[in-house]
Amino acid sequence: MPPIITTLQPILAPYEGKPLLTPKEANMLTYHLIERLMEHSCDKSVLKLLARYLSKQTYEELVTERIINHYCGYPLCDFRDPGRIKEVQVNQLVSKLKLPKSYNHKYCCKKHYQCSEFYKQQLTTDALFSRTKLDLPQFHPKAPESSIILLDDIFDPVGTSNPDDIMLLLREMSISDPQLETDELIDKFSNIVIHEKNIE
Numbered sequence: 001m002p003p004i005i006t007t008l009q010p011i012l013a014p015y016e017g018k019p020l021l022t023p024k025e026a027n028m029l030t031y032h033l034i035e036r037l038m039e040h041s042c043d044k045s046v047l048k049l050l051a052r053y054l055s056k057q058t059y060e061e062l063v064t065e066r067i068i069n070h071y072c073g074y075p076l077c078d079f080r081d082p083g084r085i086k087e088v089q090v091n092q093l094v095s096k097l098k099l100p101k102s103y104n105h106k107y108c109c110k111k112h113y114q115c116s117e118f119y120k121q122q123l124t125t126d127a128l129f130s131r132t133k134l135d136l137p138q139f140h141p142k143a144p145e146s147s148i149i150l151l152d153d154i155f156d157p158v159g160t161s162n163p164d165d166i167m168l169l170l171r172e173m174s175i176s177d178p179q180l181e182t183d184e185l186i187d188k189f190s191n192i193v194i195h196e197k198n199i200e
């Protein structure tokens with residue numbers, strides 16, 4: 001039985017049964033989702049379901065709003081520290097260089113930076129109003145949220161994600177952000193897979 005998402009129900013209710021949204025409706029929905037999630041934390045099933053509605057760009061907007069509110073950028077985290085998590089004005093050149101530890105003022109720790117990037121990697125770039133089948137039941141096998149893998153689940157396994165899919169995602173992550181320390185993640189993940197195989 002898939003989880004029923006009650007946190008988002010009031011926000012999603014006006015759009016229930018609509019397979020597609022107008023640009024105006026899509027903007028409204030995105031705005032309300034970001035507003036709901038820019039403080040505190042949500043659970044894993046909410047974050048997965050968000051994949052149906054968020055794009056890479058709107059997820060980045062959500063992360064930015066969280067940081068403005070001094071919360072760790074990863075929506076599963078409730079860490080807040082106004083002294084550390086904050087919008088920092090960085091000049092264009094510096095931000096292009098992606099200096100090491102530049103995630104320090106955006107996330108509580110490196111793990112959450114990686115979790116956030118891993119999640120973002122799986123989101124589409126398509127605008128919400130251009131998507132179809134928004135009326136599929138929650139966690140329908142063909143719905144986007146059903147294929148989302150959270151890095152949290154890999155290191156704390158509950159599901160049966162395909163190791164090849166995870167490897168592919170990790171590699172894609174390192175291509176899109178060469179500064180991200182994905183080698184370490186790949187090593188760690190390979191060890192887990194090898195360990196599990198030995199147990200069988």
Ligand SMILES: [Zn+2]
Pocket residue numbers: 072073074077078079107108109112
């Ligand atoms: Zn965090």
